[in-house]
Amino acid sequence: MNAESKIDFIASPINRLAGELRIPGDKSISHRAIIFASLAEGTSRITGLLNSEDAKATLNVFRNMGVEIIYEDDIATIHGAGLYGLKAFDEAFYFGNSGTSVRLLAGILAAQSFDSTLTGDGSLSRRPMQRIIAPLQEMGAEIFCSEDGTLPIFIKGGQSLKAINYKLPVASAQLKSCLLLAGLYADGITRINEPQITRDHTERMLTQFGGLINRNDMTIEVQPGSLKSTDLTVPGDISSAAFFIVAGCICPGADLLLLNVGINPTRAAVIDIIRMMGGDIEIVRSDETAAEPVADIRVRYSPLKGIAIPEQLVPIAIDEFPVVMVAAAYAKGETILSGAEELRVKESDRIEAVATGLKNLGIEVHTQSDGMVVRGGEVKGGEINSYGDHRIAMAFSIAAINATAPVTIRDCFNVNTSFPGFVESANELGCNISIKTDNV
Numbered sequence: 001m002n003a004e005s006k007i008d009f010i011a012s013p014i015n016r017l018a019g020e021l022r023i024p025g026d027k028s029i030s031h032r033a034i035i036f037a038s039l040a041e042g043t044s045r046i047t048g049l050l051n052s053e054d055a056k057a058t059l060n061v062f063r064n065m066g067v068e069i070i071y072e073d074d075i076a077t078i079h080g081a082g083l084y085g086l087k088a089f090d091e092a093f094y095f096g097n098s099g100t101s102v103r104l105l106a107g108i109l110a111a112q113s114f115d116s117t118l119t120g121d122g123s124l125s126r127r128p129m130q131r132i133i134a135p136l137q138e139m140g141a142e143i144f145c146s147e148d149g150t151l152p153i154f155i156k157g158g159q160s161l162k163a164i165n166y167k168l169p170v171a172s173a174q175l176k177s178c179l180l181l182a183g184l185y186a187d188g189i190t191r192i193n194e195p196q197i198t199r200d201h202t203e204r205m206l207t208q209f210g211g212l213i214n215r216n217d218m219t220i221e222v223q224p225g226s227l228k229s230t231d232l233t234v235p236g237d238i239s240s241a242a243f244f245i246v247a248g249c250i251c252p253g254a255d256l257l258l259l260n261v262g263i264n265p266t267r268a269a270v271i272d273i274i275r276m277m278g279g280d281i282e283i284v285r286s287d288e289t290a291a292e293p294v295a296d297i298r299v300r301y302s303p304l305k306g307i308a309i310p311e312q313l314v315p316i317a318i319d320e321f322p323v324v325m326v327a328a329a330y331a332k333g334e335t336i337l338s339g340a341e342e343l344r345v346k347e348s349d350r351i352e353a354v355a356t357g358l359k360n361l362g363i364e365v366h367t368q369s370d371g372m373v374v375r376g377g378e379v380k381g382g383e384i385n386s387y388g389d390h391r392i393a394m395a396f397s398i399a400a401i402n403a404t405a406p407v408t409i410r411d412c413f414n415v416n417t418s419f420p421g422f423v424e425s426a427n428e429l430g431c432n433i434s435i436k437t438d439n440v
């Protein structure tokens with residue numbers, strides 16, 4: 001498969017879903033592991049790194065800057081360059097589809113001695129970057145993007161960064177992490193206040209690499225200073241597990257065991273939301289003592305009911321709403337999602353993409369600027385545009401499970417950005433998804 005391949009999924013209804021699945025590495029944690037190991041002094045070994053296009057984007061950018069990374073047999077050995085050992089790259093950095101890579105790396109590149117240009121694919125080139133540009137400029141960075149606030153980003157190297165106190169205008173872990181990384185290079189303590197709790201993988205991992213970081217209520221403080229290498233294991237991605245959590249709930253008789261899933265409480269609200277809807281989800285074995293808690297999750301078929309999703313859970317389940325709304329289509333009554341305007345600026349406008357897709361399958365949906373109302377009903381077959389968004393493609397593959405006819409999902413190539421092997425894994429459990437490839 002290459003970037004020119006056009007891939008559609010045809011997902012057919014099934015009547016049996018059972019078995020165990022080891023969930024691939026967490027995407028957010030994989031990015032951070034590559035970043036911190038590259039910036040640390042010494043050699044780090046990362047086990048269980050996600051081998052996906054987005055993680056590779058981060059990996060390649062560090063390789064471009066001279067970091068030696070050997071990636072074999074599920075273990076990445078990263079010889080860190082130290083905070084000041086990265087080398088200039090004489091081309092533009094290419095971040096593909098990965099918002100996390102470009103936003104987190106901007107915080108680091110803003111502090112380097114060399115200039116850089118940051119680019120990405122069509123979807124990433126439409127996403128808002130002004131949210132990182134403004135505070136980095138306030139820190140003294142010479143960083144600019146195009147007039148409409150999107151890529152490419154240009155950074156003039158050789159600037160010294162000032163520590164700032166910054167109130168995040170949006171609940172975004174990417175923005176928070178960008179500024180925490182820039183804070184490692186600042187002249188004092190950088191303080192970031194977040195409006196709502198967002199995933200805290202950066203804070204946890206910074207501590208593992210010997211960084212000095214502290215949380216007081218909604219404010220995080222980071223001190224500048226060097227990092228020391230460490231070895232770590234990446235847990236399975238709850239965002240990938242979420243597809244099978246919903247699959248298990250909507251397929252009569254289903255019984256699934258999802259192994260090795262990260263259940264960090266700033267990340268795993270999809271479990272709470274689906275449980276509120278009546279989902280039978282059991283934490284079978286958990287290790288809460290690890291830097292990132294992990295568990296095996298058992299999911300069984302359970303009739304679902306619609307709920308009003310509590311707004312404080314939105315940032316900590318932000319990537320799971322495409323598949324949560326599929327669960328809503330199968331639930332009795334209305335599910336109301338609000339306070340989720342960030343979904344409009346993900347890999348696609350996920351409010352529009354989900355609503356259009358569900359309507360194509362015969363479900364009643366009303367959209368608002370910050371969410372939608374889904375009325376559960378009979379899910380029919382039909383054709384869906386994923387808009388090149390991996391999570392839309394996977395969510396609608398799951399929607400087919402108990403539909404009245406097959407669902408064709410267009411433009412699924414980007415499933416490789418977060419979950420290579422999704423179709424094979426789903427089919428091993430009993431799904432019936434076929435891949436149609438047209439090389440163009």
Ligand code: S3P
Pocket residue numbers: 027028029100171172173174175177198199318319342
């Ligand atoms: C991510 C944070 C989230 C999420 C993205 C990964 C991260 O974005 O949607 O997939 O790894 O920090 P925002 O923090 O911008 O909401």
